[in-house]
Amino acid sequence: MKRFLLFLLILVMACTFIGCGEKPSVGDGKVQVIVSKGFGNEKLSEKAVDVAKDTTVIEVMEENFNIETAYGGGFINGIDGLKSEFTGLKKKKKIDWFYYVNGILSEVGADEYYLNPNDLVIWDYHDWDNNIYGSSIIGAYPINFTNGHDGNIYPIQILYTKRYAKEGNALLKYLKDQGVKDIELVDLEQGELENLEKNSIVIGSWEELKKINYIKEFYENGNKCGLYFKVDEEIKGLNNKGETLKTYEKGAVVASVVKEYGGAASMWLVTGNDESSIKKAIKLLYENPEKIKGRFSVLVTEKEVINIPIKN
Incomplete structure (x- = not known):
């Protein structure tokens, strides 16, 4: 009996140190990868993959997707057969892969970006003919606020007008x-x-926000920083060329821009021309965040949530 108990003790200690009936750990955490095209309008693939310490974006892509690289291996030229229409071609079109x-x-x-556990990488295949890149997108929410970018995790201020305090x-x-x-x-006035x-x-409502010069400047240059909406009596969803494709009597948008070129601090706008639509858009962020996953920005109406820029 003593010999049997001694055997059990040794077995328990062995399981504690080396694991018993379990696979060895394959990494320090997981990251999510979304592959899409057309500014988030069409999701092609989504995977959660294990990563070890000091894993780069290119390593994750090499291990989990069929990729083609260029320019010394740091530039992804193709993913799962969908290739750049610019690199190495005589008849060039400005359509490439971009990653966020x-x-x-x-x-x-x-090959230079090192990932952290829980990061979310979005690869999108889209047109850059008008040289608009849109440096900040909402589709990684809320990980953009919890993990930051390249080690930069910034404090957050939620700035609101009084009717949206709740x-x-x-x-x-x-x-x-x-x-x-x-x-x-x-309070927005104190922020x-x-x-x-x-x-x-x-x-806040667009009537309130458009009076703020800092916001107004981004809005008026939306075709340069990636704001794909217009608001007046109606609310309009634009394509990537800044053309109006859909118009609604009432609605709201959730969109983001980087505050400065090359920076990682962003300004998110939750605004529109209708109070109930704006409240619906805010609730999307704390009740149904999966609805914006992978999207560039969204236009929220009474009946739908659509990605903007809108696909032609």
């Missing part, structure tokens, strides 16, 4: 529950919207 880590367009080659508080609670530590809810070391989520 946690919602921010990366400015380094895929929804602002619910959004604050949701993001805290997701692990965001440095976040505050502030630090132009602070380049803070992410801003701005909630």
